[in-house]
Amino acid sequence: MASALSDTRTTVTVVGGGAWGTALAAHCARMGHDTYLWAMEKEVVDAVNKQHENTVFLKGLPLPESLKATNDIEFAIKHAELVLTVVPTPFLFKSLSNIKDLLTEKHVIISCTKGILNDTLETPDDIIKRALPEKLHSRLAFLSGPSFAAEVTKGIPTAVTIASKNIQLAQHVQELLSTNRFRCYRTDDVVGVELAGALKNVLAIACGISDGVGFGNNGRAALITRGLDEITRLAVASGANPLTLAGLAGVGDIVLTCCGDLSRNRTVGLRLGKGEKLEDIVSSLGATAEGVLTSRSAYHFAKKMGIDCAVIEGIYRVVNEGADPVEVVATTMSRPLRAEVDEKVAAAKF
Ligand SMILES: NC(=O)C1=CN([C@@H]2O[C@H](COP(=O)(O)OP(=O)(O)OC[C@H]3O[C@@H](n4cnc5c(N)ncnc54)[C@H](O)[C@@H]3O)[C@@H](O)[C@H]2O)C=CC1
Numbered sequence: 134m135a136s137a138l139s140d141t142r143t144t145v146t147v148v149g150g151g152a153w154g155t156a157l158a159a160h161c162a163r164m165g166h167d168t169y170l171w172a173m174e175k176e177v178v179d180a181v182n183k184q185h186e187n188t189v190f191l192k193g194l195p196l197p198e199s200l201k202a203t204n205d206i207e208f209a210i211k212h213a214e215l216v217l218t219v220v221p222t223p224f225l226f227k228s229l230s231n232i233k234d235l236l237t238e239k240h241v242i243i244s245c246t247k248g249i250l251n252d253t254l255e256t257p258d259d260i261i262k263r264a265l266p267e268k269l270h271s272r273l274a275f276l277s278g279p280s281f282a283a284e285v286t287k288g289i290p291t292a293v294t295i296a297s298k299n300i301q302l303a304q305h306v307q308e309l310l311s312t313n314r315f316r317c318y319r320t321d322d323v324v325g326v327e328l329a330g331a332l333k334n335v336l337a338i339a340c341g342i343s344d345g346v347g348f349g350n351n352g353r354a355a356l357i358t359r360g361l362d363e364i365t366r367l368a369v370a371s372g373a374n375p376l377t378l379a380g381l382a383g384v385g386d387i388v389l390t391c392c393g394d395l396s397r398n399r400t401v402g403l404r405l406g407k408g409e410k411l412e413d414i415v416s417s418l419g420a421t422a423e424g425v426l427t428s429r430s431a432y433h434f435a436k437k438m439g440i441d442c443a444v445i446e447g448i449y450r451v452v453n454e455g456a457d458p459v460e461v462v463a464t465t466m467s468r469p470l471r472a473e474v475d476e477k478v479a480a481a482k483f
């Protein structure tokens with residue numbers, strides 16, 4: 134049977150030479166797209182070009198020789214049709230501001246960041262729209278879903294979702310990025326995908342803490358399910374389709390990062406649960422764990438929305454106030470009993 138996959142080749146620039154940017158750039162280069170990785174660190178650029186490895190953020194994994202890296206942002210943006218922005222949330226506004234005058238309506242801008250800013254409670258969609266002129270807003274798409282950088286770099290089968298309010302654009306990106314090892318689905322539910330991707334990092338920390346303390350499989354399953362309920366209620370109140378939360382960006386990424394030991398967020402939780410101090414964990418991790426900052430944003434976001442979120446509140450207290458996880462669980466389990474399914478979610482129209 135003939136493959137349904139497109140053989141169209143295009144030009145790609147990935148902005149951000151961390152683990153995820155490098156993995157996505159490697160995927161695009163392997164597909165035959167003419168691909169540049171823009172990295173802030175000269176060491177990353179040199180290592181990718183000369184050793185075909187990102188020796189800083191993705192050690193030990195060979196990258197395709199066709200992948201080129203550069204420090205020259207003007208060249209990199211002018212080169213590409215697809216611009217993937219893959220920087221941690223706190224650096225996203227600055228990164229987009231640096232390239233806003235180089236971007237045109239011919240570019241497709243694909244955000245691959247997962248987080249919520251502390252001070253403004255903005256998702257990447259909000260941050261990017263604040264940074265870019267309005268004429269570019271219909272050129273935005275968002276890539277999310279269960280996808281460890283190391284596994285994508287190794288070519289392990291992966292499925293992700295591409296969200297855009299401009300569904301033709303989502304379909305275009307889907308066709309340009311899908312292979313028989315990297316399958317992209319599409320949706321127009323940007324808010325659902327963005328909130329799922331950010332909030333699952335907080336849940337991954339929670340599950341790591343639970344496993345680190347030794348609460349066992351029952352404890353983790355309860356956290357995943359009740360955490361998903363909180364994420365769903367927050368997302369639905371923000372206008373998301375509840376089914377998005379059952380999809381790749383929701384359940385898919387929650388299962389991956391709450392159970393998979395490659396997760397940096399789960400690792401932070403495991404080490405917290407075993408009694409290490411947050412500052413020591415963060416300074417020795419050598420990688421971004423977005424859930425640490427997002428745990429604070431999630432707590433304030435839930436308060437702002439007036440939605441009771443016991444798991445998010447508990448994680449906020451453990452991560453940000455040094456509360457004892459055993460006591461937090463005891464308090465959470467003694468709350469007044471309630472129905473399992475929230476009536477607003479049950480009644481949501483989609
Ligand atoms: N690593 C993974 O498996 C996945 C990561 N993501 C998301 O991708 C985003 C990027 O994460 P990673 O590539 O994993 O990060 P990383 O921890 O591997 O690399 C850190 C990144 O932050 C950049 N950075 C550090 N200081 C900076 C500054 N002052 N200004 C601008 N940039 C600075 C570095 O250049 C590098 O690109 C995050 O939102 C993460 O949640 C999403 C899916 C998978």
Ligand SMILES: O=C(CO)COP(=O)(O)O
Nearest residue numbers: 278279280281396397398
């Ligand atoms: O988002 C991810 C996989 O989909 C990566 O999760 P961590 O940041 O916890 O490693």
